[in-house]
Amino acid sequence: MERKENTVIETIQILDGATGTMIQKAGIDVPKIPELLNVLAPETLIAIHEAYARAGSQIVYANTFGASPMKLEGTGYTVEDIVKAGVANARQGAPACLVALDIGPLGQLMEPMGSFSFEDAYAQFAAMVKAGNDADLIVIETMSDLLETKAAVLAAKENSELPVYVTMSFEENGRTFTGCTLESMAMTLEGLGVDALGFNCSIGPDGMVGLVKRLARLTSLPIIAKPNAGLPDPATGAYTMDADSFAASMEQLVEAGASRIGGCCGTDPSFIERIARWKGEPLERADVPSQSKVCTPLMALELNTIHPVGERINPTGKKRFQQALLEEDLDYIVSIALAQKEAGAQILDVNVGFPGVDEVDMMRKVVKKLQSVVDVPLLLDSSNPAALAAGARVYNGKPALNSVSGEQAKLDAVLPIAKKYGASMVALTLDERGIPATANGRIAIAERIVERAKQMGIDACELWFDPLTMTLSAQPAQAQETLKAVESFSKRGWKTVLGVSNISFGLPQRPAVTRVFLAQALAAGLTMPILNVNVDAYMDTIACARLIRDEDPNAKAYIARFGGRTMDTVAPDKKTVDLQVAIVKGLDQEAKDAAKRALASLSALDVVEKELIPALDEVGNRYEKGTLFLPQLLAAAQSAQAVFEVVKDHLANTGQASVKKGKIVLATVQGDIHDIGKNIVKTVLENYGYDVIDLGRDVAPETVVEAVARHGVKLVGLSALMTTTLPAMQETIRQLHTLDNPPKIMVGGAVLTPAYARDMQADYYSKDAQDGVRIAREVFDHE
Structure with a gap:
């Protein structure tokens, strides 16, 4: 990749097409x-790789997509057996091509949505990487969970020296299945140091054009486009595009900025031959300048406006917080985080250091818990x-670290930690000699930090400079020096951070002083004030500053904040959390406490019907509208x-x-080992009060029928992700219909449509977990 002024010039590489399509044709x-x-029929794989090489592929993917230790358990083969054979087959079939170790998702729900931990995922991926070091590069593909993707990237980076390409699968709404935004993907993966990134699977090339255009505005890295051959027909398994129409659409992807192009499901060598031209x-596109940014999977922040940072997750001077740390009361910490978010915090400072607490372990636990809600x-x-390293490792997205300083x-x-995990950093303007008395002294330290970061390949945009707030009561002259430093940093385009409340320590009427200092710092260009966002006066000041700095188009945020306010409005002081609110927000302990209070005046059935179910319905409605995503759905x-x-204990x-509403059997059909979707449906149905009998994955039709007959089940849910397992679903439905009292049947999965569900004589098509609840209600309410 060559860089010219304001442009990036790349050379287009041709990837291969689908392996599964070719195996089926064999x-x-x-x-x-x-x-x-790879070991049972190596000649078949060798022939597939050879065919793609003849068609023009320059990179072929080894048949190692699902060769994780977990999936291979019980097969009699090790990861080394399968992965090494897969790489060797690709090398033999396509000796002139680069061979990619292909790594796909593990098929498990990651924490906090499921029970599979970051460490578990890392171990699975690391085993594959170590076994595949004979490859020329590593491709991590078809990912939907950003944390799982991060685990795979770190496993690749820490266990090999090979280049790493990453593609995720996005849906038509511009997010992955778990809700990850395109911006969050770009920020996180570029920060982790991948060599190319982009998209594969999910949608055809036409639907991918808009995604590539957006990604080209977010990163200067090479962009990968490996779409399906259109969309599948569930009845036949065939895809809607032929090789010629696919190639015509791929031209739009190249024009949009994709320089690594190939095919996914439904494509074969004829498709690759058409795009090999x-x-x-050369492909020339606009360079993307570096800028300061942080993200979670669901929210990406480009720090080009004022972003208030909540300061309350900190034990200093807070006895209740200290007690929560000692007792590992993580729900209390989450409640503080939620209160700050609702008050307007856009970033949360997280400090868990306290005597008697294992800070490394606690940081890891608190980061996981906070990101679940x-x-x-x-x-x-x-x-x-x-x-800092422990928290950054398990952090889902691109984090920020507080802090580094001029001390060698x-x-x-700290700089190596930030570099490894792609983190931004607060840079304190102090060194071994302490805090300089002048703004110029602090600026000099900042310049040294920038130079040292640059030597490590860290751009100055990743540094947030804190010129430090000294207390007026002790050092009154220092306030002006701090403000001068903020102004100087701002003029250089550097981001700034200040703990503004320090200014008033030891003075009466602290909020008044803090507010004026905040206003002056914002006028000097302060980017990120760290403060108590629950104080309305501070947030009012920020709203006004945004308006004055022209960061609030049409005064929309200002009017939203002040438009309906009256002078005597006082927020109620609520000491307890309502049951429905606790469920919607995913506060486990608060929900339990609220349920116990509710049971003092309501029957168990009323608690379920009048509190729990309406709360879940609200969550479901937000999920359907796209204002809440899978992690929050599962937290609720x-x-x-x-x-x-609590209700069961009370009874x-x-x-x-x-309290039970009816029994439901769920199963992933025979031949299909994917059960993430089924597990989500199970979780949600159970929390609506249904008794779910989960038969697992790869379930024979006879097993489903036997379970239905034995338990007297009225509703069955069947899941299939692959077109090749749809006949097994149809056979299961056929056998269920032979029962004397056949149950109602709902089906779901990525390859299904309502029309095909009807063709298979299923009673319902369920597009997601919330739809499954609607179906269950219809079935059991009409008994």
């Missing part, structure tokens, strides 16, 4: 784990580099489950019958 018996063919052609970015705050030991310890479901446990203690 007419051989395909095992449940197709990667086993672009091999080696709160979607705003976190600023990980610690003087312990090990705690700090630079040596977990809180609802906590409420159900047991009072000798009453348990």
Whole structure:
């Protein structure tokens, strides 16, 4: 890749097409784990790679997509057996091509949505990487969970020296299945140091054009486009595009900025042959200047306006918070985070250092817990580099670290952490001699930090400079020096941070002084004030500053904040959290406490019907509207489950019958080992009070029928992700219809449509978990 002024010039590379499509065309018996063919039928894979090389591919993907230790368990083969054979087959079939170790998703729900931890995922991916070091590069593809993707990238980076390409699968709404935004993907993966990124699978080339255009405005890295051959027909498994129409659409992707092009599901060598005409052609596109940014999967922030940072997740001077840390009361910490977000914090400072607390372990736990409920970015705050590293490692997205300074030991310890995890940093303008008395002294330290960061390949935009707020009561002259430094940094285009409330320490009427200092700092160009966002006066000042700085188009935010306010408006002081609110926000402990209070005046059935169900319905409605995403949906479901446990305990203690709405059997059909979607449906249905009998994945039709007959089940849910397993779904439905009292049947999965569900004689098509609840209600309410 060559850079000229304001442009990037790349050479187009041709990738291969679908492996699964070619295996199916080979007419051989395909095992449940197709990667086993690397040793069971190597000649078939060699021929596939050879065909793609002849068609013009320059990079071929080894047949290792699902060769994780977990999936290979019980097959009699190790990861080394399958991965090394896969790479060798690709090398033999396409000796003139680069061979990619192909790594796909693990098929497990990651924390916090599921129980599969970051460390578990990392271990699975690391085993594949170590076994595949004979490849020329690593391709991580078809990912939808940003945290799982990060685990795979780190496994690749820490266990090999190979280049790393990453593609994620986006849906028509511009997000992945788990809600990850395109901007969050770009920020996180570029920060982790991948060599190319982009898209594969999910949608055809036409639907991918808009995504590539957006990504080209976010990154200067090479962009990968490996779309399906249109959309599949569930009845036949065939895709809608032929090779010629595919190539015509791929031309738009190249024009949009894709320089690594190939095909995914439904494509074969004839498709690659049509696009190989672009091999080696130069592609010129606009360079993307570096800028300061942080993100979570659901929210990406480009720090070009004022962004208030919540300061309350910090034990200093807060006895209740200190107690929460010692007792690992993470729900209390989450409640503080939610209150700050609702008050307007766009970033949350997170400090968990306190005597008697294992800060490294606690930082890891708190980051995971906060990200299960709160979607705003976190600023990980610690003087312990090990705690910063622990938090940055499990952080889902692009984090920020607080802090580094001009001290050589700090630079040596923290800069490598930021570089490895792609984090932004707060840079304190102090060094071994302390805090300079003048603005110029602080500026000189900042310049040294910038130079040292540059030597490590870290752009100045990743540094947020804190010229430090000294207390007026002790050092009255220092306030002006701090403001001068803020102004100087701002004029250079550098981002600034200040803990503004320090200014008033030891003075009466602290909020008045703090507010005026905040206003002056904002006027000087302060980017990120760290403050108590729950104080309306401070947030009012920020709203006004945004308006004055022309960062609030049409005064929209200002009017929203002040338009309906009256002078005597006083917020109620609520000491407890409502049950429905606790469930919607995913606050487990608050939900349990609220349920216990509710049971003092309501029957168990009323708690379920009048509190729990309406709360879940509200979450479901927001999910359907796209204002809430899968992590929050599952967090609410977990809180609802906590409420159900309280209700069940209450019923047991009072000798009453348990609250159950009916039994439902769920299964992923025979031959299909993907069960993420089914597991989500199970979680949500259980929290609506249904008794779910989960038969697991790869379930034979006879097993489903036997379970339905034995339990007297009225509703069955069947899931399939692959077109090749749809006949098994149809056979299961046929056998269920032979029962004397056949159940209602709902089906779901990525390859299904309402029309095909009807053709298979299923009673319902369920597009997602919330739709499954609607169907269950219809079935059981009409019994």
